[in-house]
Amino acid sequence: MPSTNTATRYVYDAFLSYSHGADTEVAPAVHRALSRLAKPWNRPRALRIFRDQASLEAGPDLWATIEAKLSTSRHLVLLASPQAARSPWVGQEIAHWKQHRAPATLLIVLTSGTIHWDHTARDFDRTRTTALPPQMFGWFAAEPLWVDLTWAGSETELSLDHARFRQDVGTLAAALHGVSKDELDSEEARQHARTVGVRRALTWSLAFFLVASLVFGVMAQVRGDEAERQRKEADGQRRVATVRALLAESENRLTDDPRTAVRLGLTAYSVRPSTETRAALVNVLQRTPYAGASHGPDDVGQFVRQFSDDAGVLATAGEGTLKLWDVSQPGRRRLLQRLTPPRGDVEDIAFSRDGRTLFVAATKGHGLWDITTPGKPRPLPGLPGATGLDGGGFGHGDRTLATVREGKGSSGRMDLWDVAAPDRPRRLASVTGVYDAAEVQMSPDGKTVVSATGKITFDQADTGKITIEHGSGMTAWDTSDPARPRRLGREAPWGGALAFSPDSRTLISSHARTAYVWRIRPSRAPQLLSQLRGHRGDVTAAAFQPHGKGAITLDGQGSAVHWDLARPDKPHSQGKLLDAELRRGEDVAFTPDGRHIREVDTSDVVASWRTDSEPGPWQRAQAAADPVAVAAVAISPDGRTAATAGMHALVLWDITDHDKPRQLSVVRGFSGNTTDVAFSADGRYLAGGDDASRVILWDASNRRHPRKTSTLRTRGPVASLAFSPRAPLLVTSGNRPRFTGGGIDGWATLWNLKGDGPRRPTRTPSTASPTRAWPRSVRTAGCSPFRARAAACST
Structure with a gap:
């Protein structure tokens, strides 16, 4: 029995029942049109329509939620279609409405299929009607008026701007508003006129306020210009004071931190570009040897970095990568090639002195490449039978390669290889029982080899105690006859740096913060000549200038010291190069002309320094442009x-x-x-x-x-x-x-x-x-x- 309770409070003007499979386009269009047609200007919508996809909230019981929405809806609008006729949800909604409401509150919109009324039976024709669910039969006492939207399925744009769609939706909206269609059209016209009037009033109001704001804005602008002039004058004074402070600090940093001094000078020039700041910047650049730095990918983990002998190529390896970089330009780097590293962790990288061959030692293998063209390296056959190498070094005009493999105690091994024909390397000699076998360097003339190792420790996991397996040191070998290497003597301790002079007569090694200068003579043990002191951290690398009369030592605190070794027994410092951004120095090298120093650290920063303190232009060539004058x-x-x-x-x-x-x-x-x-x-x-x-x-x-x-x-x-x-x-x-x-x-x-x-x-x-x-x-x-x-x- 339909409910006649007039106290029911309706939340929705209509409940839209439809098939999602058939009317996914028509249902939203009808929803929008009913909400907007004849909408008063001061209300958000003309009618409040419930459509599940737009209005349904989440809940534990879907039908209970839909039943509640039906109960608070004034009308039910059925979008009739064959799919809706077969939909159990649509049928359930019709059954609920039929139980609680009168037929007059149900409106039909035909979107597809057919509806036929049998006047004799005073009911819908069950044999010819395909768009209505079974619950609709036998309910209506007289033929209802339905809205035909079967034509809308072929339209691409359904809105109130579509004349036919607006006409049909108006028929439906008039029934929902409870007015005639003529009255609805009149109401629509009135609401449109009212909206236009309100818009005009708002426009004039905005125009008035705009004119007023312009007047007040001009007055404020005048006052603001004066305030801006005063602000700029004060700002100029502050800039002058800031620039002078920056220049003073730049002057103070020249000795200890030249890189920061350059940056302070650049900052002063950017704050206030003037003749004064430009002259100060040029003065800083002329007085500092710093030439620039480049930052790499800042890789972490076990990593090895090594310069070529001419400091033009940098090899970096670790975390399964092996890369060659062009670092010939100060402050710039360019990736040349990515190589496939040997198996295991890379332990050492060595370039031949002519820069044509690259050797990489790893815990589970090794690799050789021909890098005559660094951008197109060519793999070479490996060293036959060599596995798990810890270090390598070229000598004897790059015809000989020394490799070492570390063992426990004195179980290390050193091998000498003939690599004059890189495609066919062969073993010359092998020495076992080598005590120092973590690093190796061969003199340029190939007559001396120095192998070294750091402090080897063993951590006992069960007791937490650390046992020293053997101490650090370096061993010199006479390799004048490569087939019969002969041990010359052992020196301790050793801490990281090994570098031969170009004439093979001098060696630099290091331990902690001190570097040691040794005289190298054929068939004799190294003779200590002098000690190089002045580093803040442990010395990690060293390199000789091409002429052999100078050297550079690098430490783990970002500083390097340039040494005059014209007399190796009486060295003296030519100055300290300090870079606050360098972390632990890895390698250092001179360019072939000796005018630049390159250094690389564990954060992959490559820094470049000039060896002359006041560089300037130099004449390259002359050309007779005009015999009279050049303007x-x-x-x-x-x-x-x-x-x-x-x-x-x-x-x-x-x-x-x-x-x-x-x-x-x-x-x-x-x-x-x-x-x-x-x-x-x-x-x-x-x-x-x-x-x-x-x-x-x-x-x-x-x-x-x-x-x-x-x-x-x-x-x-x-x-x-x-x-x-x-x-x-x-x-x-x-x-x-x-x-x-x-x-x-x-x-x-x-x-x-x-x-x-x-x-x-x-x-x-x-x-x-x-x-x-x-x-x-x-x-x-x-x-x-x-x-x-x-x-x-x-x-």
Whole structure:
């Protein structure tokens, strides 16, 4: 029996019942349309519709939740379709509604299938109706009016902007609102007019407030400008004080921390670029040997790093990786190649002195590569029968390789290999019972080998005690006859560094914070000459300069000491190189010219230092550009071509080889003396100016035969010219005397090269200064192809 309880409080105006499989597009469209049609401007929706996918919350009992929503809905809207007719959920919702409500509160929207009314039986025709569930039969006493939306299934966009859809939804909405369709349309019109009125009122209000805010904003701007002027003045004073403090601190750090000194100078220049800060920065750069640093991937774990003999290539290994890096440029590194490391943990890396062969020792294997071309290394056959190596070192003109394998106590082993033919290495000799067999170095002449080991300890896990298996030390071997190595003597202790001088007569070793200098003589034990002190941490690596009269020692606290070893028995320090960012130093090397020092640490930082304290430009070559005079010079953006401006011509030079410049061509055509020359940003075009008020443009794509493209007439003799690096502009400038009143007028003209290109440049409005001359060169303001800071160049 339908409920007639009038006290029921309805939350929803309609409950939407439909099949998800059939009406996933139509149901949301009907929901939106009913919510928006005839909506008052001050309400969020016209009708509140329940649709499960939009309104249903999570709960433990789905049907109980749906039943509650049905009970608080005023109408039930059925989206009738064959799928809905077969849906148990739709049937259950209809059955519940049929039990508690009257037929008049159920509205039908046909979306697919058919509905037929049998007037004789006064019921739906059960044989012809396919869109209604069985619960609908026998309930209606008279034929109901349903909304036909079967056409909507083929539409792609259903909204109130669709005329037919709006018409059909209006029929449904009128029943839900309880008004006629005409009244609903009138209400829609009234609500639309009211909304428009409210919008206009809000617009005028906003306009009024905007005008008022502009007036007050202008007044505030005036006050703000004055406050800003005062703030900038105070800020300028603070900047000056900050810059002076930075420069003072930079001066103080020059000796102890040159890298920080450089950074402080750069910071001061960035805070306040001025002549003062620039001069201070140049002074710092000239007085510190620091040349830059590069950071790597900062790998962790067991890791080995080794420089090639010329310090141009760095090999790093660990955590299953083996990489070759190009570190020839200070402050920059470039990955050359990734290699497949040998099995096990990498213990040592050794480069041949000519840089053509790489040896890697690992706990379970080893590897040899031909790195004549470091970017394309070639694997070489391994050492026959050699496994589990701990170290290696080349000697005897890179014809011989010494390897060691550590054992317990004196059970280590040393092997000498002939690698003159890297593709066919062969064993020359093998020595067992070697006490020191963790590291090995061979002298360049191949006559001496030094093997060494650190302190070997054994941790007893059951007692927690540490037992020293054997102490640290190094052993010297006479290898004049590689087939019969002979032990010369053992020295203790040893802590990390081993380096032979280029003439094989001097050796540097280390222990703790001290490095030791040894005299090496054939068939004799090493003789201690001197001790090198002054490190803050344990000395970890050492290297000799190419001439052998100087050396560098590196420690684990980020500092290195440069030594004069002209007399190895009386060394003296030439200065300490300190880098606060370096952690534990791993390796150090000199460049072949001896002018730079490279060092690498455990955090993969590669630092570069100059050995001269005040570096400066040096002459590379001379070229007779013009027998009379040269007024200006320009270099192409790729750095391969130089142009010199002579008396009546321009000369192009090939400077690919900086030591041997070659003349390419002579460009003529000027009426007066040439005054300036410039390349375009892409290096294709060349411009030259003269004192006869002309500028000539050439297409210099072919450097040997430049082709003239156009001649420009200027307001006076050309003093300077420059191309914009970002826009098709050419700037010309100059000075001309004033015939009345004395003085000089400066002028500048911008030429637009975009239209027909350099063949027909267009003059833009010129700028003149009657009170003072323009600067000698626009390029000094930053308009050259190499510096783009001038406002004219950024146009």
